[in-house]
């Protein structure tokens with residue numbers, strides 16, 4: 001039945017859009033001369049897609065600063081102005097932009113600045129120190145990044161160490177009071193692996209406002225543990241919401257009331273893993289629809305698999321079942337998203353891939369409902385028994 005799939009897609013889209021807005025955007029300003037490796041660095045941390053997009057739009061009318069929005073990431077870059085040559089113009093444009101942005105929501109402001117220098121390049125000039133001090137004056141946390149620094153046997157190239165020492169000696173208002181050494185793209189010929197990216201990302205997290213951490217978790221592609229942690233946070237929230245919904249004094253007789261909660265959770269997780277709507281929708285349909293029932297969404301009927309669900313009189317769901325059901329859905333979906341992103345599963349859409357997606361999802365789902373409330377009680381999961389007794393009381 002095409003109808004039920006359409007209904008599913010529409011509901012999923014609504015939740016996906018809501019979550020998209022809720023996650024917001026992390027905006028990074030990046031400075032450094034042409035060729036130091038800014039684009040390479042951005043690509044290494046935020047993915048290839050960033051490079052393929054356009055130059056963005058001026059942050060304010062007539063500004064030489066451009067904001068390029070790529071999902072939950074915003075990159076503020078200079079266009080037609082060169083750091084070093086045009087510092088005055090850049091800082092004046094930035095000052096104007098920062099003042100205007102102060103009145104906007106957090107996601108529309110600039111949160112962190114990376115000031116990039118090639119580790120092997122040259123001396124650190126006083127003009128650069130001034131530039132950095134001005135960024136700090138404007139309220140921007142500044143991270144100094146030394147790019148393309150060769151490293152061997154745990155030692156950085158001595159030229160880069162000298163440069164770093166020069167910078168440290170200036171006692172600038174920079175994050176960690178020192179530059180971050182990086183090599184963004186492995187050089188196979190030189191046998192130089194990439195390094196320093198995780199440290200740079202961690203430092204960025206430390207100084208980025210709490211309110212955009214979720215956006216930064218989604219935007220970055222190198223720290224999967226952070227993604228899983230963020231996803232688990234939302235599964236916990238959704239399981240608690242489901243339990244609360246089931247525990248309200250007005251009894252309901254359908255699992256359908258849990259659907260918006262679960263769709264919100266699934267869209268949130270999909271976006272944490274940068275899975276676009278079209279793909280996520282295909283995955284969700286394939287997950288919850290058996291190939292043998294082509295086109296017939298079984299999203300709500302999965303609840304019958306939860307122990308205890310079948311015995312409830314009149315189909316009224318208890319808080320424990322609602323919570324276990326949602327928790328299992330979330331964990332199965334998380335596993336699926338992780339595998340898809342790591343390229344361990346094909347793309348949804350073909351019969352073969354749909355079958356595989358369905359199998360992975362169901363296997364994980366069954367595993368989680370068996371662990372059920374017991375798994376929920378340990379750790380920080382909501383206690384379904386507690387919520388159950390609240391319902392009875």
Ligand SMILES: Nc1nc2c(ncn2[C@@H]2O[C@H](COP(=O)(O)OP(=O)(O)O)[C@@H](O)[C@H]2O)c(=O)[nH]1
Nearest residue numbers: 034035036037038039040148183184185186187
């Ligand atoms: N192997 C390697 N090449 C790099 C690295 N960083 C930059 N490059 C190269 O240096 C050149 C300039 O880098 P790019 O990122 O375009 O500099 P941008 O002008 O600051 O954006 C390109 O050819 C990059 O491939 C790096 O970490 N490793």
Ligand SMILES: [Mg+2]
Nearest residue numbers: 035038039040
């Ligand atoms: Mg570039």
